[in-house]
Amino acid sequence: MNREQLADQAFTREALASTGRWRRLPFIADPKVRWAMGIGAAVYLALALASIEVNWERVAEGMSRALNFLGAFTQPDFLSRRDDIIDGILESLTMTLTSTVIGVALAIPVGLGAARNIAPLPIYLVCRSIITVSRTFQEIIIAILFVVMFGFGPLAGVITLAFATIGFMAKLLAEDIEDLDWRQVEAIRATGASWWQTMNHAVQPQVMARLIGLSMYRLDINFRESAVIGIVGAGGIGATLNTSMSRYEYDTSAAILLIIIAVVLLCEYGSSHVRRWTQ
Amino acid sequence: MPVSISPQGQPRWRLRTSRAQWLGYLAWLIGACLFLLCWKMISDNTMWVFVADAGRQGGDLISRMLPPDWHYAHRLWKPMWDTLNIATLGTLLGIAMAFPVAFLAARNTTPHPLIRSLALGLIVSSRSINSLIWAMLLVTILGPGVLAGIIAIALRSIGFIGKLLYEAIEEIHPTPVEAISATGARRLQVMSYGVLPQVLPAFAGISVYRWDINIRESTVLGLVGAGGIGLQLNAAINSLAWSQVSVIFLMIFVTVLASEWISARVRHAII
Amino acid sequence: MLTLSGVCKRYPTGDRALSDIELSLPRGQITALIGPSGAGKSTLIRCINRLVEPTSGSIRLDDTELTRLSGRELRRARRAMAMIFQEYALVDRLSVMENVLSGRLGHVGFWRSFLRRYPAKDVTEAFRLLERVGLSHALDKRADALSGGQRQRVGIARALVQSPQLLLIDEPTASLDPKTSRQIMRLIRELCAERRLAAIINIHDVALARQFADRVVGLRAGRIVFDGKPDELSAEILTTIYGEEDWDTQADHERDAPSKSKTQSHPALMSPISALAALSTGSTR
Numbered sequence: 024m025n026r027e028q029l030a031d032q033a034f035t036r037e038a039l040a041s042t043g044r045w046r047r048l049p050f051i052a053d054p055k056v057r058w059a060m061g062i063g064a065a066v067y068l069a070l071a072l073a074s075i076e077v078n079w080e081r082v083a084e085g086m087s088r089a090l091n092f093l094g095a096f097t098q099p100d101f102l103s104r105r106d107d108i109i110d111g112i113l114e115s116l117t118m119t120l121t122s123t124v125i126g127v128a129l130a131i132p133v134g135l136g137a138a139r140n141i142a143p144l145p146i147y148l149v150c151r152s153i154i155t156v157s158r159t160f161q162e163i164i165i166a167i168l169f170v171v172m173f174g175f176g177p178l179a180g181v182i183t184l185a186f187a188t189i190g191f192m193a194k195l196l197a198e199d200i201e202d203l204d205w206r207q208v209e210a211i212r213a214t215g216a217s218w219w220q221t222m223n224h225a226v227q228p229q230v231m232a233r234l235i236g237l238s239m240y241r242l243d244i245n246f247r248e249s250a251v252i253g254i255v256g257a258g259g260i261g262a263t264l265n266t267s268m269s270r271y272e273y274d275t276s277a278a279i280l281l282i283i284i285a286v287v288l289l290c291e292y293g294s295s296h297v298r299r300w301t302q
Numbered sequence: 303m304p305v306s307i308s309p310q311g312q313p314r315w316r317l318r319t320s321r322a323q324w325l326g327y328l329a330w331l332i333g334a335c336l337f338l339l340c341w342k343m344i345s346d347n348t349m350w351v352f353v354a355d356a357g358r359q360g361g362d363l364i365s366r367m368l369p370p371d372w373h374y375a376h377r378l379w380k381p382m383w384d385t386l387n388i389a390t391l392g393t394l395l396g397i398a399m400a401f402p403v404a405f406l407a408a409r410n411t412t413p414h415p416l417i418r419s420l421a422l423g424l425i426v427s428s429r430s431i432n433s434l435i436w437a438m439l440l441v442t443i444l445g446p447g448v449l450a451g452i453i454a455i456a457l458r459s460i461g462f463i464g465k466l467l468y469e470a471i472e473e474i475h476p477t478p479v480e481a482i483s484a485t486g487a488r489r490l491q492v493m494s495y496g497v498l499p500q501v502l503p504a505f506a507g508i509s510v511y512r513w514d515i516n517i518r519e520s521t522v523l524g525l526v527g528a529g530g531i532g533l534q535l536n537a538a539i540n541s542l543a544w545s546q547v548s549v550i551f552l553m554i555f556v557t558v559l560a561s562e563w564i565s566a567r568v569r570h571a572i573i
Numbered sequence: 574m575l576t577l578s579g580v581c582k583r584y585p586t587g588d589r590a591l592s593d594i595e596l597s598l599p600r601g602q603i604t605a606l607i608g609p610s611g612a613g614k615s616t617l618i619r620c621i622n623r624l625v626e627p628t629s630g631s632i633r634l635d636d637t638e639l640t641r642l643s644g645r646e647l648r649r650a651r652r653a654m655a656m657i658f659q660e661y662a663l664v665d666r667l668s669v670m671e672n673v674l675s676g677r678l679g680h681v682g683f684w685r686s687f688l689r690r691y692p693a694k695d696v697t698e699a700f701r702l703l704e705r706v707g708l709s710h711a712l713d714k715r716a717d718a719l720s721g722g723q724r725q726r727v728g729i730a731r732a733l734v735q736s737p738q739l740l741l742i743d744e745p746t747a748s749l750d751p752k753t754s755r756q757i758m759r760l761i762r763e764l765c766a767e768r769r770l771a772a773i774i775n776i777h778d779v780a781l782a783r784q785f786a787d788r789v790v791g792l793r794a795g796r797i798v799f800d801g802k803p804d805e806l807s808a809e810i811l812t813t814i815y816g817e818e819d820w821d822t823q824a825d826h827e828r829d830a831p832s833k834s835k836t837q838s839h840p841a842l843m844s845p846i847s848a849l850a851a852l853s854t855g856s857t858r
């Protein structure tokens with residue numbers, strides 16, 4: 024619509040409103056685009072919903088299991104598989120900690136390399152591709168590959184989580200460095216500081232608090248992920264959980280899920296404290 | 303006190319008090335010990351023979367993947383369509399459930415503190431449990447298929463969208479809300495006129511962001527039988543058809559990158 | 574029409590914001606409420622429409638006891654009392670028309686308001702008011718695209734579309750320049766006269782209060798210390814309200830700098846009488 028039409032329209036809207044007729048301005052001004060989008064969305068929804076195949080008999084059969092599962096939460100069974108659960112949780116926790124430490128340690132150089140304002144182009148490209156690959160693939164896919172390479176067990180899990188941590192942390196770190204307050208860096212440089220001294224005095228103070236906060240957040244994510252990569256054999260509580268579910272031992276599954284929720288809550292509580300302490 | 307007087311009577315400048323410094327060192331020491339302990343436990347549970355072999359295994363894997371089996375791609379369109387549907391419908395369902403939960407969980411809109419704690423509990427449980435675990439569970443209940451995947455994604459999204467949205471609701475300006483209540487509006491009207499317009503952009507941004515994450519998550523739900531391209535991935539890995547696996551990987555890579563691009567564009571347009 | 578008796582308010586923090594307020598407003602009267610910062614002016618106004626719960630006392634609007642209402646009755650009572658805010662309190666992301674129509678929320682059902690299907694009568698009235706405040710051309714603009722004075726006009730239109738009997742106005746001009754302030758006050762005064770509305774206006778600017786109010790009530794530390802005609806406001810009375818200050822001197826800051834005042838004072842009140850004198854020479858009224 025050109026300006027004249029717009030002015031015309033505004034005028035008619037005023038005239039209409041003065042006689043009591045008024046509608047909200049539509050979100051998309053052009054009626055053609057509006058209709059096209061509405062119809063497009065409707066068609067997509069219809070096609071998508073039509074392509075879902077549901078075996079209703081199987082669903083009906085499963086309803087009693089759903090009730091069992093909900094019931095299991097009222098009386099979770101921590102005891103009958105106690106040893107498995109304890110081993111699994113401990114393994115998950117150790118994997119979480121090691122992978123976060125290793126991942127953050129490696130994410131710092133990658134993040135520096137992926138910040139366009141301080142890294143030369145070839146290094147920038149390499150670091151960016153590492154980040155992209157790590158962020159695109161779900162942890163579990165990476166876990167499959169590492170299990171094939173390193174064999175079953177927690178080491179594959181640690182490497183997976185560390186790799187995922189690199190992608191996550193390095194991207195955010197690089198963004199932080201890219202919108203750094205550049206005047207502080209110049210000020211330090213002007214004193215004749217070396218590259219390392221510049222990093223230490225100008226860059227580190229500006230990104231450190233957020234780095235710690237993000238690491239705590241990632242610790243939390245890694246714990247949650249460590250509970251699933253066990254499904255493909257990369258260690259942690261996931262294997263125990265998978266077994267208990269496929270045997271329909273819902274009371275044990277409920278116990279494990281409750282423990283996971285409790286640990287996540289603890290993590291969140293702890294990380295809010297650490298963040299306050301470092302600020 | 304950062305400045306203290308040395309025995310010679312000269313002021314000494316320090317970064318922190320010595321007590322805080324010692325505490326800091328202690329924290330680092332404990333952290334390092336904990337890390338070594340954890341590392342020891344992991345290495346005890348690791349077969350180092352296999353690890354020594356990892357380089358060769360990796361090379362082997364790549365050589366088997368490498369000419370990707372392009373013809374296989376034709377059989378991936380339907381699973382990819384399912385994956386997109388799982389993510390999109392799951393996100394829509396999740397939004398529908400997270401929206402009221404967020405209003406019940408925000409301090410300034412909740413009808414009662416007890417309801418607030420319930421809503422917060424729901425959000426935490428949903429956030430703590432990975433969508434793959436939800437999928438595992440739903441497959442045993444509903445049977446394998448796309449439906450289990452959609453619901454798994456929805457259940458996981460409640461926590462994410464709910465948390466970010468209730469935080470946004472708690473940060474709104476209170477005065478327009480007061481002004482609307484002062485007109486004699488009822489509760490729902492106060493929400494729809496005073497609160498909703500203020501959180502709408504955040505809400506749209508959060509939803510699109512979660513959709514993008516859900517695309518990535520829905521690519522693996524098939525590993526536990528919940529539909530989508532993960533089913534093909536599982537089958538290809540089980541039959542050691544690595545040249546098909548690489549095609550699937552490429553497909554996932556392109557889809558996830560595209561969805562990330564779309565989501566970033568949309569969020570940029572909203573804000 | 575509005576009667577407050579024995580109204581007290583103590584905040585949970587322990588601040589005693591109002592003690593034993595006795596006040597009665599007849600229909601059609603404009604009352605200015607003046608007093609130093611923290612005297613309890615906003616608290617008093619908000620107690621009337623129960624945005625703040627009074628601790629004790631009674632507030633009656635005609636025959637309704639407002640302090641005991643809840644739910645639907647409270648909403649019904651609030652429809653009769655419209656409020657205008659210092660920071661305008663418009664919903665930024667809604668259009669001007671939507672903001673004005675939100676004054677009718679107490680009268681329309683949820684779905685009607687959600688879908689913006691307001692009765693034609695409400696729309697006509699809203700548009701008429703927008704014309705009255707001079708903003709009919711901006712009906713589709715978003716509220717955050719307006720200037721401060723325009724926003725306050727929208728706030729006034731929103732209040733009046735409620736067709737209230739009483740206006741509660743909390744510092745309508747505190748964020749506006751002197752000229753716009755006067756225009757807004759004049760608009761409020763004219764609208765009140767047209768509809769025979771009673772109004773309570775919290776205001777820091779004593780000169781404005783004198784110029785536009787029928788009655789001035791002085792509040793200090795939660796108590797009413799003055800209640801009378803605007804021209805009864807003398808230097809002594811201003812001192813009882815605001816504390817000691819040299820009210821009569823010229824606004825000569827070099828001479829005023831070592832101020833004699835020991836008690837708190839508000840910068841805008843340095844010398845309202847001289848401000849008034851300056852005003853009366855170039856008065857537009």
Ligand SMILES: Nc1ncnc2c1ncn2[C@@H]1O[C@H](COP(=O)(O)OP(=O)(O)OP(=O)(O)O)[C@@H](O)[C@H]1O
Pocket residue numbers: 584585586588589590608609610611612613614615616617
């Ligand atoms: N929400 C609150 N919680 C606790 N105390 C409050 C609250 N609001 C106001 N008070 C206290 O009540 C007293 C009166 O405050 P009020 O806002 O009514 O003053 P005011 O006369 O409107 O001041 P101003 O001219 O600055 O707007 C003050 O001492 C203030 O600290």
Ligand SMILES: [Mg+2]
Pocket residue numbers: 614615616
């Ligand atoms: Mg006030």
